[in-house]
Amino acid sequence: MPSLILPPALRPGDTIAVIAPSSPFEPVLAWVGLGWFAQRYRVLFDTGGGPPLAGDSRGGGAPSLSAPSSRGLFARTGYLAGNDARRRDELVHALSHPDVRAIFAARGGYGANRFVHRLDWTVLARHPRWIVGFSDITALHVEAARAGVASLHGVHVTALGRGDTRARAALIRALEDPLGERSFGGLTTLRAGAAEGPLFGGNLALLHACAAAGRLRVPEGCVLLLEDVTERPYRIDRMLSTLEVGGHLAPAAAVVLGDFEQCDPGPDGVTVDEVLRDRLLPLGVPVVAGLPIGHGLRNEPAILGGFARVLSRGPDAVVTLAGA
Numbered sequence: 001m002p003s004l005i006l007p008p009a010l011r012p013g014d015t016i017a018v019i020a021p022s023s024p025f026e027p028v029l030a031w032v033g034l035g036w037f038a039q040r041y042r043v044l045f046d047t048g049g050g051p052p053l054a055g056d057s058r059g060g061g062a063p064s065l066s067a068p069s070s071r072g073l074f075a076r077t078g079y080l081a082g083n084d085a086r087r088r089d090e091l092v093h094a095l096s097h098p099d100v101r102a103i104f105a106a107r108g109g110y111g112a113n114r115f116v117h118r119l120d121w122t123v124l125a126r127h128p129r130w131i132v133g134f135s136d137i138t139a140l141h142v143e144a145a146r147a148g149v150a151s152l153h154g155v156h157v158t159a160l161g162r163g164d165t166r167a168r169a170a171l172i173r174a175l176e177d178p179l180g181e182r183s184f185g186g187l188t189t190l191r192a193g194a195a196e197g198p199l200f201g202g203n204l205a206l207l208h209a210c211a212a213a214g215r216l217r218v219p220e221g222c223v224l225l226l227e228d229v230t231e232r233p234y235r236i237d238r239m240l241s242t243l244e245v246g247g248h249l250a251p252a253a254a255v256v257l258g259d260f261e262q263c264d265p266g267p268d269g270v271t272v273d274e275v276l277r278d279r280l281l282p283l284g285v286p287v288v289a290g291l292p293i294g295h296g297l298r299n300e301p302a303i304l305g306g307f308a309r310v311l312s313r314g315p316d317a318v319v320t321l322a323g324a
Contacts, residue, residue, distance in 0.1 A: 003305075003324075004145065004148055004149055004150040004305030005125065005148055005149045005150065006178060006179075006306070006323055007101070007102075007128040007129050007130045007150065007178075008101065009175065009176050009177065009179075010101055010175040010176050011176065012040050012041070012176075013040075013041065013042065015042040015097075015099040015100050016042070016043055016101060016102045016104060017043075017093075017094035017102070017103045017104070018037070018044070018045040018103075018104050018157055019073070019087075019104070019105060019106065020074075020075070020081035020087065020090070020105070020106040021081070021087045021091055021105060021136075022080070022081060022105070022107060022110055022112050022135075022136040022137070023079055023080060023081055023107055023108065023110055024074075024075070024079075024081045024109075025081070025156075026158060027074055029157075029162060030073070030074070030106050030107075030158050030161060031161070032161035032162075032163070033106075033156075033157035033158055033159070033161035036160055036161070037104070037157070037160070042099075044094075044097065044099075045072070045073045046073045046093075047072050047073070048073065048074070048075065072086075073090075073106060079109070080111045081106070081107075081111070084111075084114055084115050087111065087112075087115065088115045091103075091115075091116070091119065095119070095121075095123050095124055095127075096123055096127075098127075100129055101129050101130065102129055102130035102131075102175060103130065103131050104132045105132065105137045105140075105157065106156060107156050107158050108134060108135030108136035108137050110136055111136065112140060113136075113209055113210065116139050116140055116143050117143070117213065117215055121146065121147040122147060124144060124147045125147045125148050130151060130152050130175060131144050131151040131152065132151070132152045132154050132171075132175075132301075133153075133154065134153050134154060134155070134156070134203065134227075134299065135156075135202075135206070135229070136206060137156075137202075138153075138201075138203040138207060139209070139210060139215075142202075142206075142210045142215055144305075145200065145217070145219075145304065145305060146215070146217060149305070150304060150305030150323070151304050151305065152175065153202055153303075153304050154171055154174065154299065154300075154302070155171060159299070166298075167299065170301055173301075174302075174303065178303060178306070178323035179322060179323040179324055180322065180323070181320060181322040182300075182320070183318055183320045183321075184291055184292065184300070184318065184319045184321075185316065185318045186290075187290040187291060187312075187317040188288065188289040188290045189287075189288060189312040189314065189315055189316065190277055190281060190288065191280075191281050191285070191286055191287040191312075192286065192312045192313060192314070192317075193254070193286035193310070194286065194309075194310065194311050194312070194313075195253040195254035195309070196223070196254075196307070196310070197219075197222045197223050197253045197254070197308060198219055198221075198222050198223070198306065198307065198308065199223050199302060199303065199305065199306055199308040199321065200218060200222040200224055200305070201222075201224045201225035201226055202225060202226075202227070202304065203227060203228055204226045204227065204228040205231060205239060207243065208242060208243060211242070211243055211246055211248050216248055218248045218249070218252065222251060222252055223253060223254045223255075223309075224255045225257075225258060225291070225302065225304075225308075226255065226256075226258065227257070227259050227260065227294030228260050228261075228294070228295075229259070229260070229261040229262055229263070229294065229295035230261070230263065231260075231263050231272075232263065232264070232265075233263060233266065233270050233272045233274070234266065234268075234275075236263060236272055236275050237275045237278075240275070240276075240279040240280070241279060244283075252283065252285055253285055253286075254285050254287070254288070254308075254310040255280050255285060255286070255288070256288050256308070257276060257287070257288065257290070257291065258296075259292070259293065259294035259295055259296035259299075260272045260276070260294070261295040262295075276289070286310045286317075288310055288312055291319055303321065303323050306321060306323045306324060307321070307322045307323070308320070308321050308322075
């Protein structure tokens with residue numbers, strides 16, 4: 001595949017935007033996360049007419065990206081963070097704002113794939129900036145890749161609000177030194193081998209949804225990253241089977257599995273590990289499990305579109321990630 005454009009590295013004092021394209025979230029955690037960001041960057045978000053963000057790193061508060069609703073970023077419409085128009089306009093402003101260098105999701109959940117396909121993503125290719133998130137934000141990562149721009153699979157603002165210093169440091173390192181190389185050892189080999197290629201993927205359920213919508217383009221020779229949460233093993237089977245039948249697994253040179261959190265067996269007793277082996281090993285490529293990425297306690301940042309190498313000669317495997 002052609003190399004994706006790597007957005008410029010962040011620097012202290014740069015402008016970032018925080019958006020809520022999916023589900024509503026715990027406001028206290030979001031405010032803590034916003035405040036932490038504001039110690040290092042200038043933070044923009046949709047205030048909806050509310051108070052500015054205290055502690056803006058350039059002073060004077062944080063102007064809103066737009067104010068299409070009375071509560072902006074903190075809006076709540078059922079299981080969505082405001083209506084589609086609010087969330088769409090917020091993302092459009094974040095993508096087009098001339099100062100924004102990175103766009104962070106407050107939370108995942110559900111809702112981004114209701115409108116992201118309608119946006120003009122060529123603006124991202126013309127003015128690359130980081131899109132950061134995971135889970136439902138996989139829909140944005142898929143669109144960024146279609147536009148030819150790398151993005152960052154990483155924690156949400158609300159997670160940063162929990163005060164995990166390791167997660168915060170890892171995120172800053174990934175964004176301010178995106179070319180840096182990181183290796184993860186002691187992973188579990190499901191099928192041995194060696195491969196390298198661009199990292200692609202994210203949340204399995206969202207990749208499945210993007211495929212159903214005709215938006216998924218899995219790059220030839222990629223290292224495919226998969227993770228999920230609270231899905232019964234038979235549902236994991238269904239999604240993987242659908243992706244396989246649709247030809248979306250065949251391009252992968254290797255598969256790397258992150259966390260499959262709370263994917264507990266049903267009454268039949270079949271485990272998610274059994275399903276993953278059954279559906280992925282016949283691909284004939286290296287398959288490695290245990291990368292600390294996803295909905296578990298540790299969610300390491302990973303550049304989608306960046307370089308990935310899988311090396312597995314015995315029971316233990318190593319995955320190396322870098323920006324290029």
